[in-house]
């Protein structure tokens with residue numbers, strides 16, 4: 006069994022200190038085997054924000070892996086943004102923006118979906134290059150077959166069940182098809198500051214999405230589940246959704262996801 010905490014969109018620079026302290030306390034009491042952070046550590050990629058994110062990570066008792074989010078490259082310093090977009094991320098968070106993790110139970114491949122530029126007004130949207138899909142596929146195939154496989158990115162792989170038109174990561178269809186070929190059971194992402202879980206269609210054409218309880222969901226190698234985390238610590242909340250993170254248990258080739266919500270004084274399971 007592996008216990009994983011999936012946190013996202015911490016947004017240092019605009020956090021609630023009580024929630025940050027509460028999250029640190031909960032994670033250090035719970036001691037998951039691994040913490041996965043799916044991007045947006047900062048608001049504006051300022052050094053002071055990165056320093057806070059670095060201090061938060063240094064205070065965690067569990068090992069962690071991470072990907073950057075669109076807020077983690079500077080919106081102000083365009084030369085830096087174009088030439089060395091992930092310099093600060095690499096200095097304060099991690100030198101690798103696409104880490105791979107495996108033990109004898111789970112195999113995790115991370116994809117950096119952040120783009121420094123886009124041919125549209127909104128540069129915050131994410132995209133996966135074809136070469137990134139090919140590399141992720143190679144990395145997934147290199148993992149031993151018996152591992153439960155997880156892919157992590159910042160931008161969502163599936164839209165919310167209540168908004169099918171919502172923007173998802175560019176080339177999600179190609180990426181999901183590749184993940185399916187490799188037997189991925191779970192994708193994890195953030196960015197929308199809303200938590201939800203839904204099965205990826207075509208994994209099981211007869212799957213009834215309404216059977217996914219938004220408080221907890223179960224994925225298997227045969228049935229790929231796309232899981233989104235809310236914002237763990239930011240005051241930038243959307244849709245009246247409180248701060249949230251996901252508790253994931255991987256056991257016997259399946260993952261069970263439970264959403265943990267901040268109620269103002271502590272964390273509790275979503276209804």
Ligand SMILES: [Fe+2]
Nearest residue numbers: 014045196197
């Ligand atoms: Fe965010």
Ligand SMILES: [Fe+2]
Nearest residue numbers: 045074075196
């Ligand atoms: Fe984001």
